Amino acid sequence: MIHIAVFASGTGTNTRKIIDYFRHHASVAVSLIVSNQPNAGVLSIAAEEGIPTLILDKEHFFRGDAYVGELQKRRIGFIVLAGFLWKIPPALIAAWPGAIINIHPALLPKYGGKGMYGRRVHEAVLANKDTESGITIHYVDELYDHGNIIYQATCPVVEEDTPDTLAQKIHLLEHASYPAIIEKTIQLQNQR
Ligand code: GRF
Numbered sequence: 068m069i070h071i072a073v074f075a076s077g078t079g080t081n082t083r084k085i086i087d088y089f090r091h092h093a094s095v096a097v098s099l100i101v102s103n104q105p106n107a108g109v110l111s112i113a114a115e116e117g118i119p120t121l122i123l124d125k126e127h128f129f130r131g132d133a134y135v136g137e138l139q140k141r142r143i144g145f146i147v148l149a150g151f152l153w154k155i156p157p158a159l160i161a162a163w164p165g166a167i168i169n170i171h172p173a174l175l176p177k178y179g180g181k182g183m184y185g186r187r188v189h190e191a192v193l194a195n196k197d198t199e200s201g202i203t204i205h206y207v208d209e210l211y212d213h214g215n216i217i218y219q220a221t222c223p224v225v226e227e228d229t230p231d232t233l234a235q236k237i238h239l240l241e242h243a244s245y246p247a248i249i250e251k252t253i254q255l256q257n258q259r
Pocket of ligand 1: 077078079080081082149150170171172185238
């Protein structure tokens with residue numbers, strides 16, 4: 068069994084889809100929800116589902132061992148970021164090479180980097196009068212929103228769009244794509 072840890076700090080709509088997708092999976096299980104926000108909505112989902120949680124302490128994450136030992140103890144084989152805003156420390160990237168992925172609500176390399184998350188991304192897309200936006204699923208490296216791209220999907224942006232309507236379109240794309248891309252990426256990693 069490959070055990071996934073989902074790192075999330077928001078409401079967790081993607082996390083919910085990921086849990087649903089792998090609920091009866093033969094070889095992949097969502098085994099841990101990790102958050103830096105003790106009040107994050109995603110923790111209620113974990114509680115409902117009976118999935119263990121881990122709340123990160125900033126000092127331990129950035130200046131300690133980045134929880135490598137703790138995650139190894141829990142036999143985590145793959146890490147999925149789904150609305151996690153802290154940068155991933157080098158120790159974690161080194162311990163899970165090619166096995167940490169993120170989803171970003173825009174077509175990287177556009178609209179990525181520090182501070183570009185959530186509503187701000189959609190506001191920037193609308194301010195630039197782009198006619199399309201979308202999602203990017205990518206490997207995580209030591210820079211924000213920078214690792215190799217695994218998958219992108221697009222949606223049209225129309226004049227009537229607001230940050231909220233665009234966010235809705237993007238969430239639909241994310242929910243439809245992320246779980247299956249996670250599955251494929253895990254399969255690929257295990258063939259190496
Ligand atoms: C998603 O839009 C994702 O692209 C970004 O954070 C958001 C998380 O949303 N990285 P949710 O908490 O899964 O609803």
